[in-house]
Amino acid sequence: MTADKVGAFYLGFDLSTQQLKCLVIDQNLALVHSETIGFDKDLSHYKTTKGVYLHEDGTVECPVAMWLEAVDLVFERMSKHKHIDLSLVRAMSGSCQQHGSVYWAESGPGLLPKLDSKQSLKQQLYPEAFSRNVAPNWQDHSTGEECREFEESCGGAAQLAQVTGSRAHHRFTGPQIMKIAKKEPEVYRATSKVSLVSSFLASILAGEFTPLEEADACGMNLYNIDKRDYDDKLLRNVDDDTETLRSKLGGPPINCDKPAPVGTLSPYFVEKYGLNPECQIFPFTGDNLATICSLPLQPNDVLVSLGTSTTILLVTDQYHPSPNYHLFIHPTIPRHYMGMICYCNGALARERIRDQLSETHDWEPFNAAVTSTTLNTDNEIACYFPLGEIVPNVPSSYRRATFAKSPDSQEVKLELKDAFADIAHDAKNIVESQALSCRVRISPLLSKDCADPSVDLGDSMVHFDCDDFPLSEYKKRPRRAFFVGGASKNDAIVERFAQVLGATDGNFRLETPNSCALGGCYRAMWSHLHYGGLTKAPFDNFLNEQFRWDTDVQSLSLTKDKEWQYFNNKIQALSELEKTL
Numbered sequence: 001m002t003a004d005k006v007g008a009f010y011l012g013f014d015l016s017t018q019q020l021k022c023l024v025i026d027q028n029l030a031l032v033h034s035e036t037i038g039f040d041k042d043l044s045h046y047k048t049t050k051g052v053y054l055h056e057d058g059t060v061e062c063p064v065a066m067w068l069e070a071v072d073l074v075f076e077r078m079s080k081h082k083h084i085d086l087s088l089v090r091a092m093s094g095s096c097q098q099h100g101s102v103y104w105a106e107s108g109p110g111l112l113p114k115l116d117s118k119q120s121l122k123q124q125l126y127p128e129a130f131s132r133n134v135a136p137n138w139q140d141h142s143t144g145e146e147c148r149e150f151e152e153s154c155g156g157a158a159q160l161a162q163v164t165g166s167r168a169h170h171r172f173t174g175p176q177i178m179k180i181a182k183k184e185p186e187v188y189r190a191t192s193k194v195s196l197v198s199s200f201l202a203s204i205l206a207g208e209f210t211p212l213e214e215a216d217a218c219g220m221n222l223y224n225i226d227k228r229d230y231d232d233k234l235l236r237n238v239d240d241d242t243e244t245l246r247s248k249l250g251g252p253p254i255n256c257d258k259p260a261p262v263g264t265l266s267p268y269f270v271e272k273y274g275l276n277p278e279c280q281i282f283p284f285t286g287d288n289l290a291t292i293c294s295l296p297l298q299p300n301d302v303l304v305s306l307g308t309s310t311t312i313l314l315v316t317d318q319y320h321p322s323p324n325y326h327l328f329i330h331p332t333i334p335r336h337y338m339g340m341i342c343y344c345n346g347a348l349a350r351e352r353i354r355d356q357l358s359e360t361h362d363w364e365p366f367n368a369a370v371t372s373t374t375l376n377t378d379n380e381i382a383c384y385f386p387l388g389e390i391v392p393n394v395p396s397s398y399r400r401a402t403f404a405k406s407p408d409s410q411e412v413k414l415e416l417k418d419a420f421a422d423i424a425h426d427a428k429n430i431v432e433s434q435a436l437s438c439r440v441r442i443s444p445l446l447s448k449d450c451a452d453p454s455v456d457l458g459d460s461m462v463h464f465d466c467d468d469f470p471l472s473e474y475k476k477r478p479r480r481a482f483f484v485g486g487a488s489k490n491d492a493i494v495e496r497f498a499q500v501l502g503a504t505d506g507n508f509r510l511e512t513p514n515s516c517a518l519g520g521c522y523r524a525m526w527s528h529l530h531y532g533g534l535t536k537a538p539f540d541n542f543l544n545e546q547f548r549w550d551t552d553v554q555s556l557s558l559t560k561d562k563e564w565q566y567f568n569n570k571i572q573a574l575s576e577l578e579k580t581l
């Protein structure tokens with residue numbers, strides 16, 4: 001495509017909870033090398049458990065020095081491999097655990113440009129550069145009080161979600177900094193700058209303090225997405241002196257609309273590990289945001305992760321926030337957002353029903369029920385939440401019902417049941433209702449032109465979460481659906497999900513062991529080429545063209561219109577059923 005691509009490497013990091021990973025790709029997006037530092041194993045002297053320290057009061061944190069050691073170690077190991085010439089690395093970017101925060105002392109940022117390659121990062125930065133030795137981790141649960149104050153200051157959960165894209169969450173960085181300002185005032189005073197984990201790693205690599213990246217900054221409950229600026233009302237929860245706090249946050253975040261490097265690689269790494277002094281460092285982002293950059297996801301495409309829990313990531317131009325899910329500014333597509341819908345109940349709930357059908361935990365009877373064309377569940381609807389659910393936000397509950405539409409009105413009448421005719425009905429219903437719940441939450445996040453003109457759903461009002469919409473809102477269909485995670489290997493489950501969601505342009509299945517770091521590689525490569533004028537293609541078009549469709553994804557059968565339409569009839573019933581929870 002360009003001369004620049006000859007012999008080029010791009011690095012993508014993933015600083016996650018349990019490990020630091022670094023992937024090397026070449027100019028054809030082929031994976032050349034992968035290096036992983038496992039925190040518990042490779043840096044066992046920090047005595048972390050799965051990368052963190054867990055405290056009884058719900059505090060969960062990570063030692064910052066461990067991350068510094070990991071960065072040196074990953075380069076040290078990579079520099080020993082003959083097949084990767086690190087001097088060919090043109091650009092780096094990456095992904096980090098979201099919401100975590102690193103606290104720099106007054107002298108910290110000033111030490112970064114002066115690092116001596118004869119010593120280690122830890123020797124030179126730790127502890128002097130930091131006002132706090134540990135970084136709050138996203139699993140922290142200790143900020144209930146702070147979350148309440150954040151929501152009250154804004155008029156409630158829905159209002160906070162409207163401003164920042166999310167309601168208050170324990171792990172979000174605003175409540176976390178607020179807790180430190182309140183409970184450790186001397187630490188807060190001694191803090192000159194706060195980084196997110198993503199901007200911390202970018203700062204280390206660039207050898208200078210780097211502001212927060214805008215997409216990741218949406219995970220703080222502090223950033224006003226509409227105004228694209230920190231929200232003073234929210235900042236005041238942490239510090240009445242909002243100017244001081246803005247300065248601690250390093251000024252305005254890095255705008256994601258156009259790719260620009262935060263700097264070139266620090267001389268420390270150039271001298272120590274033989275990298276190129278012109279290697280560009282592009283902004284790092286959060287892991288979920290990097291995951292959507294690892295796939296050729298275009299607006300109105302959805303990624304369905306069928307893991308222990310079900311998570312949906314999607315690309316949208318619709319800013320339609322909800323207290324039940326998250327919206328972030330998209331890290332690489334201007335004027336777009338990433339929607340993230342996290343369900344608690346996924347595989348576990350399905351497995352309970354599987355085990356009622358098979359003592360040996362065999363999926364066969366379950367799958368046979370899910371794909372059965374003779375098992376009649378047409379007038380059945382059910383919810384299976386062995387764990388409290390986030391979407392809808394309800395305690396642990398089970399509901400089963402049959403429903404009927406009254407002939408003279410559009411109303412749907414439910415009759416609650418203790419059980420269906422047999423457990424096979426539950427198998428079919430759980431997969432369908434999990435998928436239908438996704439469908440109705442995705443709809444308001446799809447562009448208006450995703451509405452299927454061939455169906456008429458009528459205009460009866462339906463309610464989900466904070467939304468009251470006419471049924472016609474749910475005529476929308478995503479463009480493409482990508483399935484990942486353990487249960488995506490189960491044909492029966494994934495096919496049924498695909499039918500309920502009704503993507504118009506294709507269903508795909510793929511494995512994503514490296515998605516976060518790979519998203520970093522792709523962002524580094526595209527940003528480098530775009531910034532250098534070597535491609536004009538927007539990120540999503542670039543990746544669609546370059547993506548290794550032949551090897552990296554499996555195409556599944558296209559959903560037939562009729563298969564999708566079958567579920568139109570169950571939308572009102574699900575809405576009515578959720579009202580009973």
Ligand code: XUL
Pocket residue numbers: 016017096097098099138171219286287288
């Ligand atoms: C997202 C979240 C987790 C972490 C995991 O809001 O908290 O997915 O990002 O690293």
